[in-house]
Amino acid sequence: MDVFISGLLEAISLLLNLDPYVTNIIFVSMRVSGIALIIATLVGVPLGAFLGLAKFPGKHFAIALLYTGMGLPPVVVGLFVFVLLSSAGPLGSLEWLFTPYAIIVAQSIIAFPLVAGFTMTAVMGVDKTLLLQLEALGATKKQALWATIKEARLGVLVAVIAGFGTIISEVGAVMLVGGNIAGRTRVLTSAIVLETRQGNFGIAMSFGIILLTITFIVNFVMLLFQRKKLIGSD
Amino acid sequence: MKKLVFAVLVSTFFLVGCSPSDEAALTLATTTSTDDSGLLDELLPIFEEETGHQVDVIAVGTGQALEIGRRGDADILLVHAKELEKEFVENGYGTERFTVMYNDYIFLGPVEDVANVKDSSNVDEGLSKIYQAGQNNETNFNSRGDNSGTHNKEKSLWEYYDFNAEGKNWYNSLGQGMGDTLIASNEMGAYTLTDRGTFLSMKDKLENLQIVLEGDDLLHNPYGIIPVNPNKFSNVNSEAAQELVEFFIREDIQDMIGEYGIENFGQPLFFPNAY
Numbered sequence: 301m302d303v304f305i306s307g308l309l310e311a312i313s314l315l316l317n318l319d320p321y322v323t324n325i326i327f328v329s330m331r332v333s334g335i336a337l338i339i340a341t342l343v344g345v346p347l348g349a350f351l352g353l354a355k356f357p358g359k360h361f362a363i364a365l366l367y368t369g370m371g372l373p374p375v376v377v378g379l380f381v382f383v384l385l386s387s388a389g390p391l392g393s394l395e396w397l398f399t400p401y402a403i404i405v406a407q408s409i410i411a412f413p414l415v416a417g418f419t420m421t422a423v424m425g426v427d428k429t430l431l432l433q434l435e436a437l438g439a440t441k442k443q444a445l446w447a448t449i450k451e452a453r454l455g456v457l458v459a460v461i462a463g464f465g466t467i468i469s470e471v472g473a474v475m476l477v478g479g480n481i482a483g484r485t486r487v488l489t490s491a492i493v494l495e496t497r498q499g500n501f502g503i504a505m506s507f508g509i510i511l512l513t514i515t516f517i518v519n520f521v522m523l524l525f526q527r528k529k530l531i532g533s534d
Numbered sequence: 535m536k537k538l539v540f541a542v543l544v545s546t547f548f549l550v551g552c553s554p555s556d557e558a559a560l561t562l563a564t565t566t567s568t569d570d571s572g573l574l575d576e577l578l579p580i581f582e583e584e585t586g587h588q589v590d591v592i593a594v595g596t597g598q599a600l601e602i603g604r605r606g607d608a609d610i611l612l613v614h615a616k617e618l619e620k621e622f623v624e625n626g627y628g629t630e631r632f633t634v635m636y637n638d639y640i641f642l643g644p645v646e647d648v649a650n651v652k653d654s655s656n657v658d659e660g661l662s663k664i665y666q667a668g669q670n671n672e673t674n675f676n677s678r679g680d681n682s683g684t685h686n687k688e689k690s691l692w693e694y695y696d697f698n699a700e701g702k703n704w705y706n707s708l709g710q711g712m713g714d715t716l717i718a719s720n721e722m723g724a725y726t727l728t729d730r731g732t733f734l735s736m737k738d739k740l741e742n743l744q745i746v747l748e749g750d751d752l753l754h755n756p757y758g759i760i761p762v763n764p765n766k767f768s769n770v771n772s773e774a775a776q777e778l779v780e781f782f783i784r785e786d787i788q789d790m791i792g793e794y795g796i797e798n799f800g801q802p803l804f805f806p807n808a809y
Contacts, residue, residue, distance in 0.1 A: 475710075479714075479718045480709045481707065486709065494680065
């Protein structure tokens with residue numbers, strides 16, 4: 301219990317004093333996961349919308365694949381990206397391994413199925429008569445798609461937030477492909493692992509508190525939007 | 535049927551959990567790297583055969599091994615942290631420190647050896663070449679950065695020669711174990727410090743790395759064996775512990791230590807120095 305209390309106190313002082321080691325790690329985490337999320341959104345939202353609306357042979361198979369992707373073990377994605385970017389691998393010449401780029405690649409792959417899956421669900425939930433109306437009014441396919449996404453925007457937002465919550469709190473892939481290099485690829489989760497192993501519970505706990513805070517905000521916002529949607533007052 | 539399966543599972547669990555206690559067992563606390571080398575697997579069966587004492591090996595970090603000794607939870611320690619070992623004996627937790635053997639640290643670098651470290655005659659020169667090449671943005675140095683024995687050794691070498699490497703943009707602090715650090719260095723073509731054993735055991739996976747500096751006295755890593763003090767802990771098996779000390783410093787066993795590794799790696803992992 302003493303460890304817990306002293307750790308908590310140390311954590312608070314580190315946060316209040318904006319310790320450069322701590323702020324750098326927060327910055328790297330947010331930047332890397334933020335970029336990965338943008339990529340995952342650009343890929344995931346159109347893909348999810350397409351799967352939610354289009355009819356094509358093998359659609360069920362595609363959806364099954366996507367659901368599998370939503371449950372991808374991050375550490376397996378990390379391994380895959382490691383082999384891909386390793387100097388002996390097919391993309392070795394990029395020299396991305398153990399740089400933030402490698403983490404962005406891995407996190408984009410982890411997040412995009414989630415974004416696509418939740419988007420698909422949201423789009424499927426849009427009233428079917430809307431599409432018929434739009435087509436009757438002579439809307440093009442593109443316009444109809446856009447209107448549907450707009451209608452499902454809250455669900456899409458929840459999809460994006462869910463993707464972010466997953467990658468900011470992931471540790472296995474980040475360690476494998478980023479290498480946990482201080483000041484460059486060390487993020488909140490890998491810093492927690494390192495500091496805990498060394499018995500620096502105070503620093504580890506401040507990272508834990510930051511991570512919990514981020515996750516809480518993410519979930520709170522998600523809940524807020526979902527409630528709005530349920531009440532239907534947007 | 536379900537009940538039967540459940541009963542079988544529970545009883546199996548129970549049986550696995552309870553191993554027969556052995557009165558004559560000797561508990562040896564050592565470090566993971568010593569255990570990983572496989573040396574003990576070769577020597578201890580001989581000891582068990584000769585004396586009838588079964589040896590239980592607990593492999594942990596150096597700090598934890600000493601802590602286990604301080605709590606009287608082991609009969610004898612085999613570790614490599616000379617200063618801490620001396621302290622351990624001075625504080626009455628151990629009876630005496632016996633030197634057994636040493637292994638050594640080596641500097642690795644990329645096969646191109648951009649910093650020309652291979653041409654240096656000692657650690658001082660080697661470090662200054664790495665430092666210069668780093669400052670010229672020609673190369674990187676990877677540090678374990680995890681407060682391990684190897685990491686502390688590396689820090690002490692930079693400090694010893696007044697190089698301020700930490701925090702430089704070419705100095706990567708990885709915060710990972712030796713194996714992970716070697717894999718990263720191999721990928722990045724960076725210089726790093728490692729113990730020889732880990733390098734030899736992973737050598738075939740490290741195509742882009744080579745030994746660039748070795749053999750300096752500063753790179754020795756001495757091992758000591760210390761019986762835990764029976765006057766402090768009455769439960770300690772001091773008789774068997776003393777027998778193990780005598781076993782390790784015996785001439786034929788010392789010879790075996792010096793030969794270990796030649797067969798697998800073409801060079802020994804340890805150098806005996808009990809005499």
